[in-house]
Amino acid sequence: SKWYQRRVRKVIDMLVNNFVLSQNPNAKKGGLIGVAAAAIALGKDIGLFVSEIVPPVLKSFVDVDCRVRYFGCESMYNIAKVGRASMLLFFKEIFDGVSKLICDPDTHVKNGAELLDRLVKDIVTESNIFDVDLFVTLVRERIYTNNDNVRQYLVSWIQLLCSVPDIDLVSHLPMLLDGLFIILGDQKDEIRAMTQQVLNDFLMEINRKSVGTNFKAMIVVLLGHSKSANSSTQLIALVWILRFLELDGANLTFYSAGILNAVLPCLSDQYSKTDIFETAARTKDKLLSLLTETPGTLENMDITDMLSVLLAHVVPSTIYKDSTGREFTSPSQISVTTKIAVLQWVRTLHSHVPNKINSEHEDIFPAVIRTVSDPCDGVVVLSIQLLAAMCMQNSDQDKTNFENFLRSLIAKFKNDEKLLDRRCSFIIQTLCAHVDSEKVFCTLARLLVDENDIVFTALIVQYLSWILLTSPNLAPLRDTLKSQRNNPKLGKKGSTDGRAVFSTLYTTWCHDPVSTIALCMIAHSYQHASDVIHALGSYEMTEMTLTGLDKLVQLLESPVFSALRLELVQPDTNPELFRSLAGILMLLPQSEAFTLLRNRLECVGVVRAAERTSQPSSDLVDDKTLKEMLQHFNQVQTQHALKNLKLSETQSQNQQ
Numbered sequence: 001s002k003w004y005q006r007r008v009r010k011v012i013d014m015l016v017n018n019f020v021l022s023q024n025p026n027a028k029k030g031g032l033i034g035v036a037a038a039a040i041a042l043g044k045d046i047g048l049f050v051s052e053i054v055p056p057v058l059k060s061f062v063d064v065d066c067r068v069r070y071f072g073c074e075s076m077y078n079i080a081k082v083g084r085a086s087m088l089l090f091f092k093e094i095f096d097g098v099s100k101l102i103c104d105p106d107t108h109v110k111n112g113a114e115l116l117d118r119l120v121k122d123i124v125t126e127s128n129i130f131d132v133d134l135f136v137t138l139v140r141e142r143i144y145t146n147n148d149n150v151r152q153y154l155v156s157w158i159q160l161l162c163s164v165p166d167i168d169l170v171s172h173l174p175m176l177l178d179g180l181f182i183i184l185g186d187q188k189d190e191i192r193a194m195t196q197q198v199l200n201d202f203l204m205e206i207n208r209k210s211v212g213t214n215f216k217a218m219i220v221v222l223l224g225h226s227k228s229a230n231s232s233t234q235l236i237a238l239v240w241i242l243r244f245l246e247l248d249g250a251n252l253t254f255y256s257a258g259i260l261n262a263v264l265p266c267l268s269d270q271y272s273k274t275d276i277f278e279t280a281a282r283t284k285d286k287l288l289s290l291l292t293e294t295p296g297t298l299e300n301m302d303i304t305d306m307l308s309v310l311l312a313h314v315v316p317s318t319i320y321k322d323s324t325g326r327e328f329t330s331p332s333q334i335s336v337t338t339k340i341a342v343l344q345w346v347r348t349l350h351s352h353v354p355n356k357i358n359s360e361h362e363d364i365f366p367a368v369i370r371t372v373s374d375p376c377d378g379v380v381v382l383s384i385q386l387l388a389a390m391c392m393q394n395s396d397q398d399k400t401n402f403e404n405f406l407r408s409l410i411a412k413f414k415n416d417e418k419l420l421d422r423r424c425s426f427i428i429q430t431l432c433a434h435v436d437s438e439k440v441f442c443t444l445a446r447l448l449v450d451e452n453d454i455v456f457t458a459l460i461v462q463y464l465s466w467i468l469l470t471s472p473n474l475a476p477l478r479d480t481l482k483s484q485r486n487n488p489k490l491g492k493k494g495s496t497d498g499r500a501v502f503s504t505l506y507t508t509w510c511h512d513p514v515s516t517i518a519l520c521m522i523a524h525s526y527q528h529a530s531d532v533i534h535a536l537g538s539y540e541m542t543e544m545t546l547t548g549l550d551k552l553v554q555l556l557e558s559p560v561f562s563a564l565r566l567e568l569v570q571p572d573t574n575p576e577l578f579r580s581l582a583g584i585l586m587l588l589p590q591s592e593a594f595t596l597l598r599n600r601l602e603c604v605g606v607v608r609a610a611e612r613t614s615q616p617s618s619d620l621v622d623d624k625t626l627k628e629m630l631q632h633f634n635q636v637q638t639q640h641a642l643k644n645l646k647l648s649e650t651q652s653q654n655q656q
Contacts, residue, residue, distance in 0.1 A: 005048060012038060012052045020056045025065045032060060032071040036078035046079070047086035053079060054090045061097040066106040073101060073112030080119050085127050087120070094120060095138050103149045110149075117153070121160050128166065135161065136172040143179030151183045152191050159198045162205070170205050174217035181225040184233045192232070199236060203243060215248045219255055226262035231276065238266065238279040242286060249290040253297055257305035259287055264313040264342065268335035284341060288348060298353045307346070307360055311367040314342040318367070336376045343371070343382035350389055358390055361401055365390070369408045372427060373419050380423075381430055388434035402435075406443050414456050424463045429471050437477040438501055441468065445508040454639055458511040462548065465515035469522065469560055477501070478560070481523040498523070506629055510636040514548030517584070518555070521564060526576035528626050532633055533583035539641050541587065549584060553593040556600075568604045578604075 015038065019031025035053055039046050046053070057079065060072030076094070080087045087094065098120070101113030124130050139154050158176065161167050169176075184195045206213050219241060226237040241259060245252060252259075266280035291297050308321065312330035319329050346364065350357040357364065364386075371383040391402035409427070413420040432440050444464065451457045468474055480498050502523050509515045513536050520529035536545075555561065567574045568581075581601055588594040 008038075008042065008045075008049060009052060012049060016052070016056045020060070025063075025068050028060065028063070028065075028068045029071045032057060032068075032075040036075040039079040039082050043082060046083045050079075050083055050086050050089060054083075054087070054093075058090070058093050058097055061101055066104070066109055069101065069104065069109045070106070070112050073109065073116050077112070077116045077119055080116070080123065084123050085129065087123060088127060088130065091120075091124075091131070092134060092138060095135075099142060099150055099153055102153050103147055121157070125160065125164055130167065132161070132167055132169065132172065136169075136175055140175050140179070143176065144182065148186065148188055148191060151186060152188075152194065155180070155183060155191065155194045155198055159194065159201070162198060162201045170202060170209065170213060173202055174214050174221070177218050178221045178224075181221065181228075181233055181237065184236065185228065185230040196232070196236065199240075203240060206247070207243070210247045213248075215244050215252060216255075219244055219252055220258075223255065223258040223262050227265070231274075234266070235276050235279060238263065238276065238283060242279055242283045245283065245286045245290065249286065250294055250297075253287075253290055253294075253301060256287060256291065256301075257309045259283065260306060260313075260345075261309045263287075264309070264338050265331065267337045267341055268333075269337070272337070281341075284345075288345060292348060292352050298349065298356070303349065303353070303356055304360070307349075307357075307363065310342045310345055311363060314339050315367045315370050336374075336379060339371060339374065339376070339379045340382060343368070343379065343386055347382065347386045347389065350386065354389075358397070361390060361397070365401060365404065366408075369405060369412075372409060373412050373416070373423065377426065380427060384427070384430050385434055388431070391435070402439075403443060403447065406440070407447055410444070410447060410451070410460070413460055414451075414453065420460065420463065424460070425467055425471075428464065428467050429473050432471070432473045432477075437474045438480060438497075441474075441477060442501060442504045445505050448508045448511075454511060454636075454643060457508070458544075458640065461509055461512040461515050462544075465509065465512065465518055466551075469518055469555060470558070478522055481519075482563070503625075503629070507632065510633045511640070512548065513545055513633075513637065514552055516633060517580070518552055521561070521580070525626075526574060526580050528629065530576050530579040530583060531626070531630050533580055533587065535630060535634055536637070537583075537587065538634075539637050540644075542644065546587075546589065549588055550591065550593040553584065553588070553597045557596070565600070568600075571604060 012035070015031050015034045019027045020035060022028055022031065035057060039049075039053055042049060054076075057072055057076050060068050060075070063069050063072065080094075094116075098113050098117050101109055102117070104110045104113065135157070139158065142150060143154055145151060158169070158180070161169050180195055180199060184192060184199070186192050186195070222237045222240050222244070225233055226241060228234045228237065241262065245259075263280040263283045266276050267284070271277040271280070312318065313334055316330055316334045317332050319327055321327050346357065346368075368383050368386055371379050372387075374380055374383070387401075387405050391398045391405065413424060428440070441464065448457050448460065468477065480501055502519070502525070505519055506516065509519045513532065516532050517529050517536075520526070520532060556564065564577070567577055571578060578601070581597065585594065585597050585601065588597070
């Protein structure tokens with residue numbers, strides 16, 4: 001009745017005003033005990049008076065006297081034990097108060113707060129009117145704290161509500177996820193274990209009920225924590241990203257650049273044989289399958305940022321820009337595994353959207369060309385495969401790209417003699433395995449014509465000549481040069497292609513006389529080979545030339561020149577071949593190579609054969625052109641002779 005309520009409120013007001021709100025600590029403690037006793041006496045009727053009872057008790061939570069704070073916890077516990085669901089009216093204030101009391105320096109107060117907290121949790125789990133939105137707001141306001149006690153308090157509440165079937169906390173997870181991942185890096189094992197369990201529970205719930213989950217909002221958070229210095233945090237973030245791609249990948253391809261930026265660094269050697277490496281690799285593969293297997297995905301998306309991230313993980317310490325103009329620098333060290341993954345990605349993208357990749361050639365080409373000099377064979381092969389694929393069409397742009405690629409390659413060889421010595425053969429042979437060898441060699445020859453450093457030109461020609469003569473991949477090019485003669489289908493003058501290739505290579509090969517001789521021999525241009533050899537006698541023989549002749553003699557015993565050796569048994573048909581070999585013999589000092597060649601020639605009587613009347617030339621080109629070519633050879637060799645003379649004079653002056 002109203003009379004009853006007035007009487008009760010009068011008693012409560014007396015207890016509150018005269019005792020609970022008193023300045024005397026002992027009076028406060030007595031008042032708190034009295035209020036709790038009144039609440040217990042009210043029993044089920046307490047719901048009518050919680051507005052008068054609870055607020056004064058809450059004020060005691062911040063009292064300066066630790067005993068008053070303790071009595072406040074005890075009083076609130078007894079009130080809540082009776083009030084149960086009616087206490088939720090003050091859940092915000094109680095939650096806030098307890099979050100402070102659990103950090104209290106007084107052990108008794110802290111224990112009392114923990115006891116009250118457990119009771120409030122029981123009340124919440126048995127209630128069907130709990131305000132989840134309010135709870136999330138309260139947690140969000142406190143989740144970035146550095147206090148271990150508060151962190152544990154918040155995580156325990158999240159863990160509790162996540163286990164309640166009737167409470168949907170997953171829909172609010174985007175507001176909590178960032179804070180939880182921060183807490184995951186706490187120094188205390190207990191807190192980390194609790195937080196990890198909460199995240200596992202959330203992920204299990206998402207697996208069961210993915211419909212309606214805001215994956216986009218959460219993946220942004222996950223991408224940030226996937227680069228955490230804490231390996232546990234990093235791994236869990238990657239696991240979540242992978243699972244999100246499996247659950248809703250088609251709607252997450254917009255974040256491809258960010259995902260790649262997260263997983264590519266995890267493929268480095270420091271993570272090898274770890275769960276981080278495995279998860280990152282699976283995530284990378286899953287994303288690629290989503291992009292390539294979902295119709296229209298790549299065609300309808302802007303891949304600029306994705307390419308920027310990929311290229312930033314193939315060349316170290318390089319500045320790149322995304323589509324917004326924001327600059328970022330690639331890592332100072334990039335593992336082989338990461339480089340291979342990047343190149344495979346770009347190669348796959350090119351196979352699906354070649355026009356889009358080719359349109360970015362200004363960014364792709366410089367980056368990939370730099371990897372051609374990588375010490376890892378796998379990286380070099382993938383780089384060349386990608387560059388070759390981007391130059392396979394016959395458009396003017398593709399031709400320009402290919403020339404720029406080879407021009408850059410020449411520059412690399414010029415600036416790094418060790419690279420030329422150790423990797424030239426592998427790089428060129430790999431390139432010829434994916435691009436027509438004739439195209440490669442002829443383009444290189446044309447580009448080297450414009451090279452100002454004739455010493456470097458002579459050096460690289462030696463390497464190219466040796467590759468041409470020995471590489472299995474270049475058999476088609478050798479066939480182009482040598483199959484013209486005695487081929488009924490092509491005629492004795494040889495094919496137009498054969499003559500063009502020979503002439504193109506010859507112009508550049510003239511920088512190295514031994515390479516010129518070898519080119520003439522492989523092309524069966526024996527008369528011109530003889531002319532070049534005799535012209536060579538007019539110049540001072542350098543150590544490089546003598547060493548080259550020695551190697552050529554050794555090479556004449558290889559399978560490449562088996563047809564040439566068989567022609568020696570037909571001296572009447574091939575007198576110029578005998579003259580050429582005899583000329584080489586006379587240029588050589590008496591050495592192992594000299595003996596080897598002399599023995600070979602003595603088997604067929606070289607002197608007698610050389611005296612025979614020459615037969616009509618079987619060269620690929622006519623006599624007039626041969627004279628012009630010989631004149632060009634002499635001009636080039638004169639340049640080298642003058643260069644050597646200047647070098648000798650300079651060395652002499654320096655010695656003086």
